[in-house]
Amino acid sequence: MTRRGLLIILSSPSGAGKSTLSKRLLAWDPSLSFSVSATTRAPRPGEVEGQDYHFMEQDSFRQAVAQDGMLEHAYVFGNYYGSPKAPVEAAIKEGRDVLFDIDWQGAQQIVNSSLGPHVLSIFILPPSIAELRRRLEGRGQDSADVIAKRMQKSWDELSHWGSYDFVLVNDDLDRTFEDLKTIVTATRLRRLQQPKLVDHMRALQNEFERLG
Amino acid sequence: MTRRGLLIILSSPSGAGKSTLSKRLLAWDPSLSFSVSATTRAPRPGEVEGQDYHFMEQDSFRQAVAQDGMLEHAYVFGNYYGSPKAPVEAAIKEGRDVLFDIDWQGAQQIVNSSLGPHVLSIFILPPSIAELRRRLEGRGQDSADVIAKRMQKSWDELSHWGSYDFVLVNDDLDRTFEDLKTIVTATRLRRLQQPKLVDHMRALQNEFERLG
Numbered sequence: 001m002t003r004r005g006l007l008i009i010l011s012s013p014s015g016a017g018k019s020t021l022s023k024r025l026l027a028w029d030p031s032l033s034f035s036v037s038a039t040t041r042a043p044r045p046g047e048v049e050g051q052d053y054h055f056m057e058q059d060s061f062r063q064a065v066a067q068d069g070m071l072e073h074a075y076v077f078g079n080y081y082g083s084p085k086a087p088v089e090a091a092i093k094e095g096r097d098v099l100f101d102i103d104w105q106g107a108q109q110i111v112n113s114s115l116g117p118h119v120l121s122i123f124i125l126p127p128s129i130a131e132l133r134r135r136l137e138g139r140g141q142d143s144a145d146v147i148a149k150r151m152q153k154s155w156d157e158l159s160h161w162g163s164y165d166f167v168l169v170n171d172d173l174d175r176t177f178e179d180l181k182t183i184v185t186a187t188r189l190r191r192l193q194q195p196k197l198v199d200h201m202r203a204l205q206n207e208f209e210r211l212g
Numbered sequence: 213m214t215r216r217g218l219l220i221i222l223s224s225p226s227g228a229g230k231s232t233l234s235k236r237l238l239a240w241d242p243s244l245s246f247s248v249s250a251t252t253r254a255p256r257p258g259e260v261e262g263q264d265y266h267f268m269e270q271d272s273f274r275q276a277v278a279q280d281g282m283l284e285h286a287y288v289f290g291n292y293y294g295s296p297k298a299p300v301e302a303a304i305k306e307g308r309d310v311l312f313d314i315d316w317q318g319a320q321q322i323v324n325s326s327l328g329p330h331v332l333s334i335f336i337l338p339p340s341i342a343e344l345r346r347r348l349e350g351r352g353q354d355s356a357d358v359i360a361k362r363m364q365k366s367w368d369e370l371s372h373w374g375s376y377d378f379v380l381v382n383d384d385l386d387r388t389f390e391d392l393k394t395i396v397t398a399t400r401l402r403r404l405q406q407p408k409l410v411d412h413m414r415a416l417q418n419e420f421e422r423l424g
Contacts, residue, residue, distance in 0.1 A: 125412065129419035155420055161413060167403045169412055179401055186398030189391055191379045200337065200381055201373060207341040208367055 004193050005092025007115055008032075008184060009100045009107045009164075012124035013154030015135035017170045021124065022101050024177050025184070033091045035100045038070070041079040054084065072102065072109035083110075092118065097188070104160035111163075120187045122180065123164035127171035216405050217304025219327055220244075220396060221312045221319045221376075224336035225366030227347035229382040233336065234313050236389050237396070245303045247283075247312045250276070253291040266296065284314065284321035295322075304330065309400070316372035323375075332399045334392065335376035339383035 008025075012018040026032055038054040040061050049055055056064070061080045064070055073082030083100060091098050092115075100106070111119050126132040129151075136150045161167050166183055170176045191197060220237075224230040238244055250266040252273050261267055268276070273292045276282055285294030295312060303310050304327075312318070323331050338344040341363075348362045373379050378395055382388045403409060 125409075125416070129416055129423055133423065151420070151423075158413075158416065161409070162403070164403060166401055167406065167409050168401070169409075182394060183398045183401060186395045189378055189380070189395060191374070191376060194379065197337075197373070197379050197381070201370075204337070204341055204370065208363070211341055211345065211363075 003095045003188070004118060004195055005095050006097040006184075006187060006193055007088070007092070007100065007110060007119045008097055008187075009102060009110065009119060009121045010124065011102060011104055011107050011121070011157070011160075011164065012170075013126070013132065013157040014150070015132045015154060016124045016126040017173060017176070018101060018124050020173065021170075021177060021180060022099060025099060025180060028181060029097075029184075031096050033087070033096055033098050035071075035083050035088055035098050035102075037081055037102065038064070038084050039079060039081045041081075056080075071113065071115070072106040074103070074105045081106075097184075103157055104163070107160075108163065117192050120166075120184070121164040122166045122168065122183065123161045124176070125158070125161060125167060125169045127169060215307045215400070216330060216407050217307050218309040218396075218399060218405055219300070219304070219312065219322060219331045220309055220399075221314060221322065221331060221333045222336065223314060223316055223319050223333070223369070223372075223376065224382075225338070225344065225369040226362070227344045227366060228336045228338040229385060229388070230313060230336050232385065233382075233389060233392060234311060237311060237392060240393060241309075241396075244309050244311055245299070247295050247300055247310050247314075249293055249314065250282070250296050251291060251293045253293075268292075283325065283327070284318040286315070286317045293318075309396075315369055316375070319372075320375065329404050332378075332396070333376040334378045334380065334395065335373045336388070337370070337373060337379060337381045339381060 010018050010022055022034070026034055036050060036054055038056050038061065040056055040058045043049070043053070043055050047053065058080065061082065064084070065073055065082070069085055070082040071085045071088055073080060083102060083106060088098050100110070107121055110116070111121060132154055133151060136154065137147055168176050168179055187193070222230050222234055234246070238246055248262060248266055250268050250273065252268055252270045255261070255265070255267050259265065270292065273294065276296070277285055277294065281297055282294040283297045283300055285292060295314060295318060300310050312322070319333055322328070323333060344366055345359070345363060348366065349359055380388050380391055399405070
């Protein structure tokens with residue numbers, strides 16, 4: 001094995017630009033695999049099984065959790081959401097990095113798991129609440145009540161920025177994406193991501209003993 | 213204050229290319245300041261006070277240590293070596309990064325100090341022991357005994373690679389320097405290096421409360 005796969009977690013309230021940044025990262029590096037979340041909520045129109053989500057029945061989801069098949073999971077407004085463990089373990093075993101688009105609850109569970117030392121966690125902040133609101137109002141078809149609820153949810157998510165390795169204010173998408181690439185490139189060089197260093201040191205030791 | 217200065221520690225046995233890499237880093241970013249070590253050993257021909265070292269008497273050195281004036285120090289073969297604290301604190305207060313060319317003992321002391329969270333530690337490994345030896349033999353004027361001693365010292369230093377954040381095998385100087393720049397650029401973006409994030413979150417909070 002030449003390197004150890006990294007678990008790259010991107011979190012942010014919806015409306016801060018996280019999905020766009022995820023897509024750009026995946027296009028930039030095709031070796032990166034995306035962790036498709038599992039959920040028990042019903043598919044929305046246009047959502048594709050295995051691409052947007054893995055749609056599951058509540059029983060199967062609970063069983064997967066009981067059998068330690070989820071890296072992290074949460075129960076939100078009556079539905080389960082989680083990250084299936086098997087595809088992640090397969091990818092990092094091959095030295096490939098995995099990208100997660102999950103919230104702070106999921107991030108915290110993975111950081112505190114045995115995979116914690118291999119996590120790179122990044123939080124994306126919106127430049128302003130006005131801008132966030134503009135993006136949440138989006139198509140302009142929702143009631144003030146629905147938008148207020150989304151704003152509260154965004155705020156709850158925002159409040160957890162302080163537990164991430166990196167926090168980027170997304171006031172310029174291109175600039176933020178450049179920073180993101182630099183962070184990923186550098187983190188891949190971390191000692192913990194380079195098990196081949198152990199081989200290199202072993203070779204140096206043999207050589208040192210031979211040469212005296 | 214827009215950012216918090218970083219303490220960049222470069223360690224390696226002599227002969228692995230550390231001095232060249234340090235010089236290139238300082239040329240690349242003139243805002244970077246170099247921590248000139250203090251020592252009680254006698255200056256060697258050509259060494260300049262305040263540039264290569266701050267040369268001190270043993271009494272003054274011990275007094276500086278007693279008055280908490282050294283970030284780290286060690287006693288090696290009858291001489292003291294240390295990093296004066298004042299210039300480092302002045303630089304990071306202004307948001308400037310400081311580069312240290314110190315050994316594992318010094319690195320460990322700084323990592324375990326209150327400045328630990330602001331350290332970036334990088335270890336440079338030689339590609340092979342043969343190459344290290346070639347560089348240590350250098351001018352070819354030293355006895356086998358002196359070279360054997362240097363080799364042993366290098367090996368002792370090498371054995372501490374496992375406690376650094378990043379470990380780079382210097383088999384290609386240009387490539388290693390590129391990696392080094394990427395690591396420094398990314399680490400400057402770490403949440404802990406960005407105290408202005410706290411201001412940004414405070415602004416978002418005010419805005420959120422105002423907009424409801």
